[in-house]
Amino acid sequence: MIVYIIAIGILFISYPLVNKKLYFSINFMIMSLLVGLRGDNIGSDTLRHIEFIRSAGEFDSIDSLLAVNESIRIEIGNIFIMQLANSFGDVHLFFIISSFLTFGAIGIFAYKYTPNKDYWSVVFAIYAIGFFMYAMNATRQALAISLACNLYPYIKNNEKIKFSLLVALIAWLFHYSLLIMIPVVWFFSLKTCEINEENI
Numbered sequence: 001m002i003v004y005i006i007a008i009g010i011l012f013i014s015y016p017l018v019n020k021k022l023y024f025s026i027n028f029m030i031m032s033l034l035v036g037l038r039g040d041n042i043g044s045d046t047l048r049h050i051e052f053i054r055s056a057g058e059f060d061s062i063d064s065l066l067a068v069n070e071s072i073r074i075e076i077g078n079i080f081i082m083q084l085a086n087s088f089g090d091v092h093l094f095f096i097i098s099s100f101l102t103f104g105a106i107g108i109f110a111y112k113y114t115p116n117k118d119y120w121s122v123v124f125a126i127y128a129i130g131f132f133m134y135a136m137n138a139t140r141q142a143l144a145i146s147l148a149c150n151l152y153p154y155i156k157n158n159e160k161i162k163f164s165l166l167v168a169l170i171a172w173l174f175h176y177s178l179l180i181m182i183p184v185v186w187f188f189s190l191k192t193c194e195i196n197e198e199n200i
Contacts, residue, residue, distance in 0.1 A: 010027065
């Protein structure tokens with residue numbers, strides 16, 4: 001708990017001292033380290049992933065483990081990170097890599113679309129709305145969501161097909177549940193068109 005209080009303290013103290021780019025770099029680096037280096041008992045999915053990676057040592061690869069245990073559904077991108085962690089003999093490497101990818105992606109998105117004034121509030125919101133804690137409890141989902149946030153320009157430019165294909169790719173790599181974004185975006189896009197037609 002003390003570590004998180006210190007992190008929030010840095011959030012406010014560093015704001016008037018550094019520029020926007022350095023501010024985002026410092027704070028998202030701290031988030032990445034806190035989530036990536038968390039203890040085995042922190043997070044609802046942490047132990048499950050640790051056990052999964054460790055049990056992979058009994059097989060030739062995680063691919064062969066998946067073939068044996070069909071009840072475990074792990075996306076190909078996560079399998080690659082797990083194989084990397086297993087090859088280095090450190091299961092926690094999976095969380096470190098996933099964490100840096102997650103907060104790197106959400107950090108880039110936040111930096112691009114945050115006004116130059118009061119940008120501290122966006123970083124604070126990531127703590128306040130629970131995404132920081134969510135990343136500890138849903139490693140794969142958080143990574144998929146962070147990557148998908150950077151597809152916002154395709155929604156803004158009404159490039160729904162490109163958006164759908166890229167979402168499908170991210171879902172295939174990191175979490176299948178992200179596919180729900182495709183019908184949601186198309187639905188709201190159609191609703192927007194209907195509203196615009198009514199106003200003509």
